Amino acid sequence: MKLLFLKPRSRLSILLSIIVTGPLVIQPSMAQDTGDHTYSSEAILAGLGVYNRQCALCHGPNGSSIDGINLSQGVFRTVVTDDDLRAVIADGSAAGRMPSFLLSTDEMIGIVAYIRAGFDPEGIGASGIGDPARGKLLFEGKGECADCHRVNGVGPRTAPDLSNIGAIRSPTSLQRNIVDPATALLPINRPVRLVTRNEETILGRRLNEDSYSVQIIDSNEKLRSVRKSDLVTYEIGDAPSKQPTTLASDEVADVVAYLLTLRGLQ
Ligand code: HEC
Ligand code: HEC
Structure with a gap:
C-alpha cells in the first residue's frame, strides 16, 4: 500500500521540479551574461537560512558530512557550474538519496551564493565564481600570479605552491588572498x-x-x-611581500574559479 502512495507523489515532485527549474535556470544565467558574477551578502545570508533548514540535516554544519562531498569547499560529485548546482538541488540525484527541493527563486539564488561563498556569510561580498579557463589565462598572464606561485610542477618556489589549493581553501578565503593579502596572511607563511x-x-x-x-x-x-x-x-615580517591584485572583480572571480580546479596532481 505504501508503495502505491509513494510512486505518484515522487512523479509529482519530478514534474513540479521540472516546472520550477525553467525560470530558476534562466534567471541566474542571464545575470552571468551581463558579466555579473556577484552574490550579494543578502543572498548569502538568505542561503544560510535555507541551508540550515533544508540541507544541514544530511550535509552537516560544515557541508562535509556526506562522503566525497564538501559543500563549503566546493567538492562535489558531478556538479561543476552554478547551473549544475541548481539542477541537483531542484531535481535531486542519486536515485533520490539527494532529494529534490522546491525552492523560490530567491531561496535558490541564496543557497547557491551560500555554497559558492564557502559558507561564509561574512565573506567579502564574494564576487562569486567565474570561468576557470579565463582564470587560468589571467593567472599566467595579466594577474602575474605565476611569477611567484608554482602549479603542478611549473613555476618558482618563493610563494606557496598552489597545486592543491582548491581542495584546502574556500572560495571566499581564496578571493581574500587575492584582493586583500594582508588580512589573509597565514601566520606560518610570514x-x-x-x-x-x-x-x-x-x-x-x-x-x-x-x-x-x-x-x-x-x-x-x-x-x-x-x-x-x-x-x-x-x-x-607583518606585511606580506605581496600586493593586492589590480585585477577587476570579475577577473578575480575567474581566477578563483581556476584555483578551485587545482586539487593536486591526479
Ligand atoms: C536527505 C538527505 C539530504 C538532504 C536533506 C540534502 N542532501 Fe544533498 N546530497 C545528499 C546525498 C546522499 C548526496 C550524494 C548523492 C550521491 O551519492 O551522488 C547529496 C549530494 C549533494 C550535492 C552533490 C551533487 C553532485 O552530484 O555533485 C549537492 C551540491 C547537494 N547535495 C546539495 C544539497 C543542498 C543545497 C541541499 C539543501 C537544499 C541538500 N543537498 C539537501 C543528501 C541530502
Ligand atoms: C610577488 C609575489 C606574489 C604574487 C605576484 C602573487 N602572490 Fe599569492 N602569495 C604570495 C606569498 C608570498 C604568499 C604567502 C603569504 C601570504 O599568505 O600572503 C601568497 C599566498 C597566496 C595564497 C594562499 C596560499 C595558502 O596556502 O593559503 C593564494 C591562494 C594566492 N597567493 C593566490 C595568488 C593569486 C591568484 C595571484 C595572482 C592574482 C597571486 N597569488 C599573486 C606571493 C605572491
Whole structure:
C-alpha cells in the first residue's frame, strides 16, 4: 500500500521540479551574461537560512558530512557550474538519496551564493565564481600570479605552491588572498629575515617552526633549516611581500574559479 502512495507523489515532485527549474535556470544565467558574477551578502545570508533548514540535516554544519562531498569547499560529485548546482538541488540525484527541493527563486539564488561563498556569510561580498579557463589565462598572464606561485610542477618556489589549493581553501578565503593579502596572511607563511652568527642574512618565507629550528624557503628558492641557537637576528615580517591584485572583480572571480580546479596532481 505504501508503495502505491509513494510512486505518484515522487512523479509529482519530478514534474513540479521540472516546472520550477525553467525560470530558476534562466534567471541566474542571464545575470552571468551581463558579466555579473556577484552574490550579494543578502543572498548569502538568505542561503544560510535555507541551508540550515533544508540541507544541514544530511550535509552537516560544515557541508562535509556526506562522503566525497564538501559543500563549503566546493567538492562535489558531478556538479561543476552554478547551473549544475541548481539542477541537483531542484531535481535531486542519486536515485533520490539527494532529494529534490522546491525552492523560490530567491531561496535558490541564496543557497547557491551560500555554497559558492564557502559558507561564509561574512565573506567579502564574494564576487562569486567565474570561468576557470579565463582564470587560468589571467593567472599566467595579466594577474602575474605565476611569477611567484608554482602549479603542478611549473613555476618558482618563493610563494606557496598552489597545486592543491582548491581542495584546502574556500572560495571566499581564496578571493581574500587575492584582493586583500594582508588580512589573509597565514601566520606560518610570514616573510622572515634571519641573521646567523656567521653574519649571513637569509630572507625568505617561513614554512615551519619548532622550539629549536625554523624551516624556510630562502630567496634562492632553497629549503633551509636553521637552528635558532645559530641566529643573532630572527625577524618575522607583518606585511606580506605581496600586493593586492589590480585585477577587476570579475577577473578575480575567474581566477578563483581556476584555483578551485587545482586539487593536486591526479
Ligand atoms: C536527505 C538527505 C539530504 C538532504 C536533506 C540534502 N542532501 Fe544533498 N546530497 C545528499 C546525498 C546522499 C548526496 C550524494 C548523492 C550521491 O551519492 O551522488 C547529496 C549530494 C549533494 C550535492 C552533490 C551533487 C553532485 O552530484 O555533485 C549537492 C551540491 C547537494 N547535495 C546539495 C544539497 C543542498 C543545497 C541541499 C539543501 C537544499 C541538500 N543537498 C539537501 C543528501 C541530502
Ligand atoms: C610577488 C609575489 C606574489 C604574487 C605576484 C602573487 N602572490 Fe599569492 N602569495 C604570495 C606569498 C608570498 C604568499 C604567502 C603569504 C601570504 O599568505 O600572503 C601568497 C599566498 C597566496 C595564497 C594562499 C596560499 C595558502 O596556502 O593559503 C593564494 C591562494 C594566492 N597567493 C593566490 C595568488 C593569486 C591568484 C595571484 C595572482 C592574482 C597571486 N597569488 C599573486 C606571493 C605572491
